[in-house]
Amino acid sequence: MAQPVPEEVESLLTGGPVAAHLATCVDDRPHAAPVWFRYVPADGDERPVIEVMTTGRKLANIRENPRVALSIQESDAGHPEWTVTVRGTATVVEDGERTREANRRINRRYGADPDDWSDNTLVRIAVGSASHRSY
Numbered sequence: 001m002a003q004p005v006p007e008e009v010e011s012l013l014t015g016g017p018v019a020a021h022l023a024t025c026v027d028d029r030p031h032a033a034p035v036w037f038r039y040v041p042a043d044g045d046e047r048p049v050i051e052v053m054t055t056g057r058k059l060a061n062i063r064e065n066p067r068v069a070l071s072i073q074e075s076d077a078g079h080p081e082w083t084v085t086v087r088g089t090a091t092v093v094e095d096g097e098r099t100r101e102a103n104r105r106i107n108r109r110y111g112a113d114p115d116d117w118s119d120n121t122l123v124r125i126a127v128g129s130a131s132h133r134s135y
Contacts, residue, residue, distance in 0.1 A: 005041075005048050005130045009084055012132065013039035013050075013072065017110045022052060023069040024061035033058055037070070038106045048127045050086060051102045053120035059092070062123055066090045070125070084132045086125070093122040 005013070023032045035058070040049040050070060054062075062068065070086040093099055099122040104114040 004127050005086075006132075009130050009132045010039065010041060010048075012074070012082055012084055014041075016074070018072060018074050020050075020052070020070045020072040022054070022058055023071070024058055025065050025067070026057070026061045031057060031061055032071075036106050036110050037072075038102070038109055047088075050088070050125040050127060051106060052123050052125065053099075053103050053106055053117055054123055055120045059121055059123070062090045063092060068125055080135050082132060082134045084130060086127055086130045088125040088127045088129075090123050090125045093124055095122075098122060 017036070019034045020037045021032045022035045023030055025031065035052045035054060038051045040051060042048045066089050068088060068090045070084075070088075072084045072086070074081045093102075100118065102122045102124075103118055103120065107114050107116055
């Protein structure tokens with residue numbers, strides 16, 4: 001299988017903690033909201049995955065339609081340095097231990113208490129494609 005995420009994009013996604021905007025769809029209309037994330041590189045024949053913790057409208061939308069997109073950007077005073085767009089298929093994880101561990105990994109990445117937002121649900125997004133641009 002071809003690697004859907006180039007190495008330079010992987011380095012952006014695993015670098016400093018930046019927010020992503022998760023785009024879902026409801027009633028044939030887009031819904032976008034900021035989320036923290038963690039990128040997990042491909043393992044063997046598995047696709048790379050992006051883990052997010054979510055709840056509410058985003059989670060309901062994913063349960064109805066698992067096709068999602070993420071827009072991630074690093075900027076300096078509002079001027080973009082780079083952008084990454086990812087398209088993929090989301091899976092809701094119903095396993096409590098996997099969810100707890102993923103939540104802790106994401107929170108550590110962003111410097112938050114490991115158990116903050118522990119009521120949210122883990123969503124794993126299998127990356128289908130990724131594109132980027134540097135400025």
